[in-house]
Amino acid sequence: MTPDVLITGASGQLGWELERRAATKDRTAKAFDRANLNITDADSIKRIIETNAPKVVINAAAYTSVDKAETEPAAAFAVNRDGPANLAAACSTNDIPLIHVSTDYVFDGTKTGPYNEDDAVAALGVYGASKLAGEDAIRRHHTNHVILRTAWVYGVNGQNFVKTMLRLAEKQSALRVVQDQIGCPTFAGDLADAILNIADHFMTDTRPTEGLGTFHCTGIGQTSWCDFARKIFELAAPSMGDIPTVDGISTADYPTPAQRPANSELDCGKLSRIYGITLRPWQEALAEMLQITLSGDSHAAKETR
Numbered sequence: 001m002t003p004d005v006l007i008t009g010a011s012g013q014l015g016w017e018l019e020r021r022a023a024t025k026d027r028t029a030k031a032f033d034r035a036n037l038n039i040t041d042a043d044s045i046k047r048i049i050e051t052n053a054p055k056v057v058i059n060a061a062a063y064t065s066v067d068k069a070e071t072e073p074a075a076a077f078a079v080n081r082d083g084p085a086n087l088a089a090a091c092s093t094n095d096i097p098l099i100h101v102s103t104d105y106v107f108d109g110t111k112t113g114p115y116n117e118d119d120a121v122a123a124l125g126v127y128g129a130s131k132l133a134g135e136d137a138i139r140r141h142h143t144n145h146v147i148l149r150t151a152w153v154y155g156v157n158g159q160n161f162v163k164t165m166l167r168l169a170e171k172q173s174a175l176r177v178v179q180d181q182i183g184c185p186t187f188a189g190d191l192a193d194a195i196l197n198i199a200d201h202f203m204t205d206t207r208p209t210e211g212l213g214t215f216h217c218t219g220i221g222q223t224s225w226c227d228f229a230r231k232i233f234e235l236a237a238p239s240m241g242d243i244p245t246v247d248g249i250s251t252a253d254y255p256t257p258a259q260r261p262a263n264s265e266l267d268c269g270k271l272s273r274i275y276g277i278t279l280r281p282w283q284e285a286l287a288e289m290l291q292i293t294l295s296g297d298s299h300a301a302k303e304t305r
């Protein structure tokens with residue numbers, strides 16, 4: 001059967017949510033993990049897109065190891081630049097819209113206040129540079145695209161900051177977390193809903209005139225990693241018993257191979273104005289994710305929608 005949406009990167013945080021949420025709504029979806037569709041393989045992409053003839057392609061596949069990318073630039077660029085280029089070329093040939101996901105790490109973090117879509121990009125590390133190259137490749141190959149830049153993604157499935165904090169709390173009574181990097185935590189489930197909402201506009205021909213191009217899409221509100229951690233433990237406390245103390249430290253006290261932007265808050269006003277899509281305040285979404293994670297009920301994500 002011809003699916004409405006074809007999803008790549010199905011075993012990742014976002015791809016997992018996309019597959020589940022697409023299936024719960026009034027549309028059909030076909031999702032591919034890396035083993036079934038490697039986006040660096042242009043021939044496979046061509047064949048799978050031509051065989052399935054979806055109405056919309058959503059790319060949730062990416063090389064996301066920010067620190068490892070510093071020593072594996074070829075691997076990062078192969079997935080984050082060449083993969084989107086392959087998808088865009090195949091979508092262009094078959095006249096299929098492509099929704100692609102990018103990152104706040106395309107910015108250098110020196111701006112005061114939230115970044116909008118027209119602000120100058122200047123990635124600090126290999127991961128950000130490779131995602132930026134992916135954005136450029138899509139713009140070059142295929143006009144019919146939406147690039148959604150998101151940030152600080154955490155989901156029920158996969159590894160992320162929230163789960164790292166919960167795991168560390170099992171062993172440590174005091175944690176030190178960076179307090180001078182600001183961003184917008186984004187629940188993968190909310191991001192998936194936003195993407196599927198955009199896909200619906202393409203499938204029903206209700207896409208707004210200005211609905212192509214680059215948009216920012218994150219949870220509403222900004223915080224530091226340190227205050228994010230404090231909120232995680234505040235919300236998780238009833239299920240956890242003892243919670244650790246969280247002390248703020250500076251980026252300089254926690255050196256990492258990749259430099260990260262000090263400010264990566266994204267202004268999501270354009271997505272709201274043009275598509276009418278606004279994600280929840282990040283604290284609300286975090287409460288839902290923790291409830292699902294701590295109850296061990298990963299299926300609740302689709303049942304609560």
Ligand SMILES: NC(=O)c1ccc[n+]([C@@H]2O[C@H](COP(=O)([O-])OP(=O)(O)OC[C@H]3O[C@@H](n4cnc5c(N)ncnc54)[C@H](OP(=O)(O)O)[C@@H]3O)[C@@H](O)[C@H]2O)c1
Nearest residue numbers: 009011012013014034038039061062064103150151152153
């Ligand atoms: N995580 C964040 O904080 C964050 C922040 C900003 C933007 N983003 C962007 O949001 C999107 C979704 O991220 P995520 O958090 O869901 O990432 P994720 O959990 O790391 O998932 C990425 C998925 O891509 C798959 N993949 C890697 N190489 C592939 C290839 N060559 N072909 C096909 N699939 C491949 C991975 O497969 P394996 O499971 O086999 O490795 C993984 O399942 C990405 O575009 C990412 O850059 C993420």
